[in-house]
Amino acid sequence: MQYLLLINDDEAHWGEMPEDERNAIYGEYMQYTQELQSSGVLVGANQLQPGSTATVVSIEGGKTITTDGPFAETKEVLGGYYLIDVGTLDEALEWAAKIPSARYGHIEVRPVVMREAEVAS
């Protein structure tokens, strides 16, 4: 099953961090990604640019509305994601807990809709 691990961070917290601390965390991320890769479970991953770079698009009354983002007015903002392929939710949760940002923010673990034949409801 594929799971999307959505990384939610407090950007202000990142900004206030001393540079060497930030670099240490980036190092951890590289190591983590490497681990995912060697385990064969990594499908994809990306760090996203800060929330301030976001633009929001929606259609209202037939018109396209474009505004400065991000969409959610929360302290924690989506900062990146990992897409992994594992057997159960427990495995996905274990990987999620190892993400460095889990210590500073939170990780949302979402199963991906599979288009192959699923057991019927």
Added chain:
Amino acid sequence: MQDAFVRAAERWPRDGAPANPGAWIVTTARNAAIDRIRRERTLARKTELLARAEELPADQEATIPDERLELIFACCHPALAPEAQVALTLSLVGGLETPEIAHAFLVPESTLAQRLVRAKRKIRDAGIPLRVPAEHLLPERLRLVLATIYLVFNAGYGPPVRRELCGEAIRLAAVLATLMPDEAEVHGLHALLLLQDARRDARVSPTGELVLLGDQDRGLWDADEITQGRRALERALSLRLSGPYQLQAAIASLHFEAPTDWAQIALLYGRLAELSPSPVVELNRAVAVTMADGPEQGLQIVDGLTGLERYHLWHSTRAELLNRLGRSEEAKAAYSRALGLAPSETERTFLLGRLEAARDQ
């Protein structure tokens, strides 16, 4: 459950030390001869649930005991909301019908039904595994399972009492004890539930009033269950890994002795406070200390507790202690405060009685 110990100290006969204290359970004893039917229902549901999962073992008969354990852990998975964990466990493991569960938890049947549907859907859609958690996850996950079972028991404990829930919780604990014989806290919980349940017929008067432990008819205590409970406790202790449920069971067991070893109980509450600190545990320790060393010592502890201003038993305990120390005006004020915060009619009636008695002094 801990409330009961506090309540035990609320009655001090003017003429001396109280008789055997302890907890109380009320019930309309009902023999569930539906065990067999439930087992069959459970198996049918389990099969249904497993059929929906991706990892379905081909031959089920050979692995039925294992599947029960897997089912329990799946039902109590942290990805499910606590209410869903309880409902699912009762439904799939306990074999209770939706209306029964809904009634027991005082929610509309449709709400409960929806809760179950959503939970099962989540198990399937999010890929919650139907297996016993890995070694390193087990302690935390087991804690959840035990908490769920205890929640079921307490929901049935009341007041008001729903006997079938208590019975169900004990059954679940027993199943868990056979499936995980080397887990001390599993036996600890099993012991605790049995020992508490043993008082079920003595707990409430025919008119529905709480019967203080000191006033309970010992003949109504289920001696068989006390024996079973103590056996489970011994099994737990033999595994040499202490835990909160074992400590609570040990305390419950001591309460069946006459005369009560309050000093030992106070000690056990002290250990319990170390393992799972909470103001309520401290409150119970204060009660035990009072019984062992006197009301001044007890009041010292009680007055030192913070965060219990909205807890009726904190006020009622203070009231009893103040009463005992001859500070009757303060005692009456505390009783009134407790009365205002009491959560049930049974409690209110009891506290009203205490307030009246204090007024008459």
